[in-house]
Amino acid sequence: xxxxxxxxxxxxxxxxxxxxxxxxxxxxxxxxxxxxxxxxxxxxxxxxxxxxxxxxxxxxxxxxxxxxxxxxxxxxxxxxxxxxxxxxxxxxxxxxxxxxxxxxxxxxxxxxxxxxxxxxxxxxxxxxxxxxxxxxxxxxxxxxxxxxxxxxxxxxxxxxxxxxxxxxxxxxxxxxxxxxxxxxxxxxxxxxxxxxxxxxxxxxxxxxxxxxxxxxxxxxxxxxxxxxxxxxxxxxxxxxxxxxxxxxxxxxxxxxxxxxxxxxxxxxxxxxxxxxxxxxxxxxxxxxxxxxxxxxxxxxxxxxxxxxxxxxxxxxxxxxxxxxxxxxxxxxxxxxxxxxxxxxxxxxxxxxxxxxxxxxxxxxxxxxxxxxxxxxxxxxxxxxxxxxxxxxxxxxxxxxxxxxxxxxxxxxxxxxxxxxxxxxxxxxxxxxxxxxxxxxxxxxxxxxxxxxxxxxxxxxxxxxxxxxxxxxxxxxxxxxxxxxxxxxxxxxxxxxxxxxxxxxxxxxxxxxxxxxxxxxxxxxxxxxxxxxxxxxxxxxxxxxxxxxx
Ligand code: FRU
Numbered sequence: 201x202x203x204x205x206x207x208x209x210x211x212x213x214x215x216x217x218x219x220x221x222x223x224x225x226x227x228x229x230x231x232x233x234x235x236x237x238x239x240x241x242x243x244x245x246x247x248x249x250x251x252x253x254x255x256x257x258x259x260x261x262x263x264x265x266x267x268x269x270x271x272x273x274x275x276x277x278x279x280x281x282x283x284x285x286x287x288x289x290x291x292x293x294x295x296x297x298x299x300x301x302x303x304x305x306x307x308x309x310x311x312x313x314x315x316x317x318x319x320x321x322x323x324x325x326x327x328x329x330x331x332x333x334x335x336x337x338x339x340x341x342x343x344x345x346x347x348x349x350x351x352x353x354x355x356x357x358x359x360x361x362x363x364x365x366x367x368x369x370x371x372x373x374x375x376x377x378x379x380x381x382x383x384x385x386x387x388x389x390x391x392x393x394x395x396x397x398x399x400x401x402x403x404x405x406x407x408x409x410x411x412x413x414x415x416x417x418x419x420x421x422x423x424x425x426x427x428x429x430x431x432x433x434x435x436x437x438x439x440x441x442x443x444x445x446x447x448x449x450x451x452x453x454x455x456x457x458x459x460x461x462x463x464x465x466x467x468x469x470x471x472x473x474x475x476x477x478x479x480x481x482x483x484x485x486x487x488x489x490x491x492x493x494x495x496x497x498x499x500x501x502x503x504x505x506x507x508x509x510x511x512x513x514x515x516x517x518x519x520x521x522x523x524x525x526x527x528x529x530x531x532x533x534x535x536x537x538x539x540x541x542x543x544x545x546x547x548x549x550x551x552x553x554x555x556x557x558x559x560x561x562x563x564x565x566x567x568x569x570x571x572x573x574x575x576x577x578x579x580x581x582x583x584x585x586x587x588x589x590x591x592x593x594x595x596x597x598x599x600x601x602x603x604x605x606x607x608x609x610x611x612x613x614x615x616x617x618x619x620x621x622x623x624x625x626x627x628x629x630x631x632x633x634x635x636x637x638x639x640x641x642x643x644x645x646x647x648x649x650x651x652x653x654x655x656x657x658x659x660x661x662x663x664x665x666x667x668x669x670x671x672x673x674x675x676x677x678x679x680x681x682x683x684x685x686x687x688x689x690x691x692x693x694x695x696x697x698x699x700x701x702x703x704x705x706x707x708x709x710x711x712x713x714x715x716x717x718x719x720x721x722x723x724x725x726x727x728x729x730x731x732x733x734x735x736x737x738x739x740x741x742x743x744x745x746x747x748x749x
Contacts, residue, residue, distance in 0.1 A: 223291035229279040231299035232430045234286075235259060239267030240351055249274070250285040253639070258378060261349040263288065272324060273303040274351040274708040275373055282588055285732075287315035306583060310576055310749035312583070314718060316577045316700040317642050317747040318615055320344075320369045320503075320569075320585040321576070322359055325353055329501060329554035330569045330587055331358055332389035335561050336404045337424050340366050342569065344587070345386060347709075348374055351577050356383035356411060361508075366590040370613050375406075375427050376419055382412025386501060388446040390479075391560045392420075397479040404736040405479050407434070407442040407458065416445045418480065435482050438462050438472060445503045446731070447479070448559060453534030453579040458482060459520070460500040465726075467493040471520065472501050474539060485503045488520065490527070494582035497543055498522045501554040505566055506532070509602065517595060517602060522545060523554045525570075529602050530596070543627065549704075549714035550586060561699070567609060574700040575583075585641065588714060597712065603711030608696060616644065616747045622740035627654070627730045634737060635726035640744035642721070643697040646741040650690050655732025661697055662723040666704070670732075678717040679704060692740065696745075701715045 236247070242262040249257040257274065276284065276299070286297060309323060315457040321327065323346045332343035339362045346359030358376035362370040376384045383457035387408035399420045406419040406427075415433025425641050435445070439461040450457045458474040461605040469490035474482040492500020501523035518532040520539070525546030554568030570588045577584040591606040627634070627649075643661070650667075651657055657668040667676040668684070668691060675684045684691065684706050694705040699721050704713040730739065 205654040210473070212242045215239040215556055220456070220530075221292060223288040223293075223295055224285060224320060225295065225297060226283050226285050227297045227299075229276045229284050229299070229447055231283055231301045232275060232277045233300050234276045235277070235282075235298040235301055236274060236349060237264035238262055238270050238272050238350065239264035239266070245291060248287045249276075249506065250287065251279050251282055254381070257357045259349050261355075262293075268617055270324065270581065270609060271304070273300065274348070302403075302421055303495050306548065307580065307582070310747070312581055313582050314574075314699060315583070315749075316574065316586045316698045317701060317749065318367060318612075318745060319572065319586045319589060319695075319698055320361060321574075322348075322583050324582050325584070326353055327359065327585045327587070328353060328571050329330050330556045330571060331385045331386050332406050333407070333556045334391060334404060335391075335558055336391055337402075339364060339424060340558060340724060341389065341404070341424060342369060342587070344390070347372060350465040351582065356385055356517050358384050358408065359404075365614065366569075366609060367611055367615060369748070374423075376408060376429070379410070379429065380412075380416060381410025381417055381433060383410075383696065385411045386554065387410035387416070387444045388556065389559065390447050390449060396477060397457070399479075403749035405447075407445040407447050409445065411443070412652060413437065414442045416442070416458075430480070431664050434480055435460065435474065438484070440465055442472075443629075448504060448505055448699070449622075449660075450475075450532075450534045455534060457534065457683070458502070459504045461498075461502055461522070462487075462598070464489075466614060469495075469497065469499040469522075471498050471537075472524070473535070475534065487538055488539065490522065496522070496524045497526050498528075499524065501556070503556055503568075504537075505557060507566055507593065507604075509598045512597075513741055514645055519595070519604065521555070524541050525552065525555065531702045534734045544603065546604060547606070547712045547714060548680075548715075549712065550678075550680050551716045552714045555588070555595065565609075569607070570714075572701065572714060572716055574653050575718050576700060588705055592714070594709070596708075597708075603710055606712040607613040607705060607709040608694065608703075612644070612696075615748060617746045618744040620742040620744065622737070622742065624739065625737050627657070627728065627735045627737055628730075629654075629731055629733070631729075633727040633729065634727050634740075635742070638726050639724040641724055642747065643695070643726075644743040644745055644746035645689045645695040646743075648692050648738040650736040650738055651686065652735050653733030654730040654735035657691075657735055658697075658727075659693075660725075660727040660729070661695070661702065662719050662721050662725060664702065664717060664719050666702065675704070675706070675713060677704070677713065679717040680713070682713045684711055687724065
C-alpha cells in the first residue's frame with residue numbers, strides 16, 4: 201500500500217509538474233499573423249490554438265527560447281477580434297505573443313543563397329510532395345506538403361501556390377490544415393465540371409489522407425482561394441497504411457476513379473482502385489500488386505493517366521506511376537488496370553520523388569512536377585526542399601517497346617534571357633575551351649556531340665563536371681551514373697542548371713537524369729574538354745536564364 205501510495209503521490213506530482221509546465225495565455229486576434237520564433241534544432245514543443253472551445257490549430261515546433269533563427273507566420277485572420285487561447289507544452293517561463301500584418305523574412309525573399317531560381321520552393325519551412333495539381337479558373341494550382349513552422353518534415357499542411365505558366369509561382373497561404381483526422385498527407389484535386397458532387401459547378405474538389413485516421417478526406421473550393429472540408433472521411437481505412445489518393449475522371453464510364461496506395465499483409469505494396477459517381481461515395485473496384493518491403497515498385501503516391509502513342513493518336517495506353525517513378529503501361533476499362541509492361545524506370549537521377557501531373561491541363565498535355573530532395577537545410581536558410589521543373593510526358597514506341605519520355609515544358613523558353621551560340625568545332629585533348637567566353641549563373645544548355653575517338657567528354661558547369669564515358673556510354677554527375685547510349689553515334693544533351701542541381705535530358709527525353717547538388721553558381725565558368733582522342737562539337741546553344749521569382 202505504502203509503495204502504491206508513494207507511486208501515486210509521485211505520479212500526481214509528475215502530472216502537476218507536467219501541467220505546471222504547460223504555458224497558456226489568451227490574446228485577441230488583431231493582425232493577420234501570429235508570429236512564431238523558430239530556432240533550428242531546438243527542443244520541440246506542442247503548440248495549440250483554441251478558439252471557442254475548439255482546437256483549431258496544433259503543431260510541433262522548435263520554438264526559440266532566445267534569439268530566433270527565423271520567424272514562422274501562422275495566419276489568424278479568420279478569427280480577427282476573437283479571443284485565442286495559445287498553449288505550449290513543457291514550456292518554462294513566459295512567452296510574449298507577437299502579431300504582425302506582414303510576413304517578413306530576415307533574408308531578402310527568393311534571393312537566398314540556396315534558393316533555386318526557377319524551381320518552386322516554399323517561402324518558409326519544408327516541402328515534400330506536390331499535391332492537388334490542377335488547372336482551375338485560368339490558373340495552375342500547386343499544393344504541396346508543407347511544414348510552415350520548421351525546416352524539416354512535420355506538421356503536414358497543404359501549402360498553396362498559383363501560376364499562369366507553371367514557372368512563376370505565387371505562394372498564397374496554406375489551404376488545408378491538420379484537423380481531428382490527423383495531419384494532411386498527400387493527395388490530388390479535380391475540377392467537378394458537371395457538379396456530380398453537388399459542391400458547385402466547376403468546383404475544385406481535393407482528396408487527401410488524414411494521417412491519424414488513415415481515411416481519405418474531401419475538401420473543396422469554389423474560388424480557388426478559400427477551402428472547406430467535409431466533416432468525415434469519404435474512404436475509410438482499408439488495410440494498414442492507406443494514403444495519397446489520386447482522383448481522375450474516366451470519360452467512357454462517366455465515373456470518377458481513385459487510385460490509392462494500400463499496404464497489404466507482409467509489406468505487400470499495392471494500388472487500390474475505386475470508383476464513384478459523385479466524388480463522395482466510393483466503391484472498391486480492383487487492386488494492382490507492387491513490390492514487397494524494400495522493393496518499392498508501386499509504393500505510395502500513385503499517378504494514373506492515359507496517353508496516345510506518339511504518331512498514332514488513336515492508339516492509347518494507361519500509365520500507372522508510383523513515388524519512385526517506376527511505372528507500368530497497360531489497359532484500363534474503368535474498373536481494372538491490366539499492366540502489359542511493368543517495372544519500367546522513369547528516371548535515372550537522384551532524389552526525384554512523388555511526382556504528380558496536372559488534372560485538367562488546358563492544352564491536354566500531361567505535365568509532371570516532382571519533389572526534388574535538395575540540400576537546402578543549410579546555413580541560415582529558412583526554407584528547405586524544392587520541386588522539379590515542369591516536364592511534359594509522352595508515350596513513344598521504341599525498339600524495346602512503349603516508353604514514357606520526359607522533356608522540359610515549352611513555357612521554359614520564356615525565361616531565356618540571352619542566347620549564346622557556340623560554333624561547331626573539333627574538340628582536341630588539351631585544346632582551347634570553346635565555352636571560355638560564357639559567364640552566366642542560371643543555364644539551359646542544348647548540345648549535340650559526336651564523341652568519335654574520344655574516350656571521355658567533360659562539360660564542366662561552374663565546377664561541377666558532367667562526364668560522358670564513351671566506352672561505357674555512360675553519363676556521370678556527382679556520383680550518379682546513367683546509361684546513355686549514343687544515337688547514330690551522337691550524344692544529344694539538354695541541361696537545366698540552377699543553384700540546387702542539374703536536370704539533364706537525352707535521347708529525346710527517354711533519359712531524364714535529375715541530380716540534386718548545390719552548385720556554386722558564383723563561379724560562372726563553363727568548359728568543354730575531351731580525353732583520349734578527338735570529338736566533334738556539332739551544335740551548342742547556351743541560354744542564360746532569368747529567375748522566375
Ligand atoms: C511521400 C509521402 C507520402 C505521404 C507524404 C507525407 O513522400 O510519404 O506517402 O502522403 O509523403 O508527407
